[in-house]
Amino acid sequence: MMNKKSSPLLIYGGRIIDPSQGIDEIGSLLITDGKISWLGKGEMTHPQPGYDVLHSQGLIICPGFIDLHCHLRQPGFEEKETIATGTQAAARGGFTTICCMPNTNPPLDNQAIIDYVKSVAATEGVIRVLPIGCISKGRKGKELTDMGDLASAGVIAFSDDGEPAADSRLMRQALDYSLALGLPITDHCEDIALTEGGQMNEGIISTKLGLRGIPNAAEDIIVARDLALAQLTGGRLHIAHTSTEGSVDLIRRAKEKGIRVTAEVTPHHLTLTEESVIGYGTNAKVNPPLRTKRDIQALIQGLNDNTIDIIATDHAPHTEADKLCGFALAPFGISGFETALGSLMSLVHDGQLALVTLIAKLTCEPAKIISNKYGKLGTLAIGVPADVTLFNPALNWIVDTKAFASKGKNTPLAGSVLKGKVMATISQGKLVYKDDYVKLETI
Numbered sequence: 001m002m003n004k005k006s007s008p009l010l011i012y013g014g015r016i017i018d019p020s021q022g023i024d025e026i027g028s029l030l031i032t033d034g035k036i037s038w039l040g041k042g043e044m045t046h047p048q049p050g051y052d053v054l055h056s057q058g059l060i061i062c063p064g065f066i067d068l069h070c071h072l073r074q075p076g077f078e079e080k081e082t083i084a085t086g087t088q089a090a091a092r093g094g095f096t097t098i099c100c101m102p103n104t105n106p107p108l109d110n111q112a113i114i115d116y117v118k119s120v121a122a123t124e125g126v127i128r129v130l131p132i133g134c135i136s137k138g139r140k141g142k143e144l145t146d147m148g149d150l151a152s153a154g155v156i157a158f159s160d161d162g163e164p165a166a167d168s169r170l171m172r173q174a175l176d177y178s179l180a181l182g183l184p185i186t187d188h189c190e191d192i193a194l195t196e197g198g199q200m201n202e203g204i205i206s207t208k209l210g211l212r213g214i215p216n217a218a219e220d221i222i223v224a225r226d227l228a229l230a231q232l233t234g235g236r237l238h239i240a241h242t243s244t245e246g247s248v249d250l251i252r253r254a255k256e257k258g259i260r261v262t263a264e265v266t267p268h269h270l271t272l273t274e275e276s277v278i279g280y281g282t283n284a285k286v287n288p289p290l291r292t293k294r295d296i297q298a299l300i301q302g303l304n305d306n307t308i309d310i311i312a313t314d315h316a317p318h319t320e321a322d323k324l325c326g327f328a329l330a331p332f333g334i335s336g337f338e339t340a341l342g343s344l345m346s347l348v349h350d351g352q353l354a355l356v357t358l359i360a361k362l363t364c365e366p367a368k369i370i371s372n373k374y375g376k377l378g379t380l381a382i383g384v385p386a387d388v389t390l391f392n393p394a395l396n397w398i399v400d401t402k403a404f405a406s407k408g409k410n411t412p413l414a415g416s417v418l419k420g421k422v423m424a425t426i427s428q429g430k431l432v433y434k435d436d437y438v439k440l441e442t443i
């Protein structure tokens, strides 16, 4: 059987920003046989007969975004999200590689279930899905999984996310293995003795609302412990969803000492405060909770001085019924893929984060944390499979959750105006999302 070769795709006349190669210039990018074959201003990048042309005047062309932390809910919670809907939502958000957390049912704690996720992703997913395996069997925090088996099944990290690795001895063993396997341990840092029954950030607002608070110390304590264990073992530690000023300080000092740690922060922890709980109720209920302006300033500073390596969404979809209840009963989580860029661009428009830094934290920086056995990611280098995102940095749009591809409509941003929108996403050479306003023509 003959395979019809697809036409070369020319992304024509945009601003190419690729922090991995130090590129920031107006030009075009050519994709041939699914790979990046040329970029720049030369002859090669003018429309030729037989090309598909994606007009990108006024748009930014950058490597596809990589998300090191999301929840796809399959298997077990398909009413909240599936690999199909989750990857479609991610594509609309400009992501071409996403790493899914293992708190599914059953959890991703053995080779067979990793194979299942990979095969569903290959047939039903529209972008690359790289699973994260459990640290402990059944995410129960008692006994390590067969981490070697999970590594050969293709997990890119280990985590019991949703729960911390509460047992210090278990965390020490996991970090020992991380050293041997060359894969990071991603910890959800929460001292559960301090957070039991906790609903939101502990402070004046939690007192006013009569909701039990979650203090910054609950995170800081486990971050400090994990850093001590990373120092002890030499293992690779990755801190999930950093939310406090204290964590940023601890990670900064640990990096100065040469401890092998990387850290992520979410768009919501960078842009929303605990005050959102007053206006948006359960859709602003997230763990760790939305904190204060002071924490946000520390997180932004952490991004700018590379204490915090990357931005990850922690996309956590829930059904409307899940969130339509009293605050205390509602599950934690925000549906984050489709608003990530728009909300993060507010930091660029305010002058708090350079555009190139934002793009690096979504592309080449997360690529560094993923073992390169999964291919060269986060770059527009010639010859790599073409993962490319196009976005309009200045377009205002209203967040309409009814238009979300995600089943999760749970976001405090519903109805708000964001400035900056993803306009097209190309995953491994295939156009997997295009906004109606972007013109595609065959010459």
Ligand SMILES: [Zn+2]
Binding pocket: 161, 162, 163, 188, 240, 241, 287, 288
């Ligand atoms: Zn978590």
